[in-house]
Amino acid sequence: MIAERLRAAYEASAADLARGALGVLRGAGGTAVVADHLEAAQAGPPMAADAGGVDAGGVAAAVSAVRVLGADVLAPYVLVDQRLPPEESAAVCLCVSALPPVRQSPAAPPGGPEAPWIRAWIDWGLVTVLAGLDPAARPAAAVVPQQPPRCDDSAPRHRTGGGSDGDGGEGWVPWSLRMGQLASLALPGLDSPVHHLARCGVLALARGATRAVLRGDFATAARITRWLAWLAADGVPLPVNVSLLVREIALRGHDGGRCTLDLAIARRLLGEEGP
């Protein structure tokens, strides 16, 4: 029960933070969304204690929201070339230090559990973007995690696992879903083995985004489409019309929160202004 309440609190805080980042991207919000988010959490009422009996507080949920969104909290500064305020840089550093990134890369799936490995990648993205915006910032270092399994377009679509050592790739369904989970890495200025595999997995990403739309899972569709938009900005030919895809997802899946933020970032990557 307490774990469920905490999860709900963390999710609500992440949605709230996404709305704040969206406001900055649109030029309608303040310029220190993370700092403002932490301040509001500190001023708010305490949350339920966690299983260890420690009062998690709204601050922990706010810090977790920053970590869940990863580099997306800094996307407005990357995409509109806005200067990162010092208090914002300090707030992000604080959030990173609250739970430092792992010092050793977890094994990539299927060799290891998926969740810690995804967290390692999201942390890497956040720390790398912050260092690019504010070289003077000194967040805790984040290692480059192990690269994901590659995708094999001819493999059975639901095949999981696959190996980066040439044992056969993964099916496009699990592969594209995992790329969606790493959507916060789809930003200018970032490059890694994940980005290399995205360039190699154009068809799988197009299939994954289309499948998500057909299933009515617009949050996943928006996240996978982020990669398609990033590829388009990178000059990679695509088998789908990403602009139309973004428009369709926005029409049917607009939530004012994370999905809308993903779509707004995708539009910026495509060079399209507006919400």
Next chain:
Amino acid sequence: MSVATLQRDVLSVNAELLEGLMAAPETAVSGAPLPCPNGAAIIILGAKEPKEPKEPKGR
């Protein structure tokens, strides 16, 4: 400055919960009925994977 104040507080971030949110699975397909006319359920035999197109017969 609020950030400096926060540094003095104990921040307990639940790592397992955080990772669970980051690695959230795809949303399950909605179980809501399709907007079909009455009796259409008899015709619809259930979702199937689309079959691979057959190779055209040689002429």
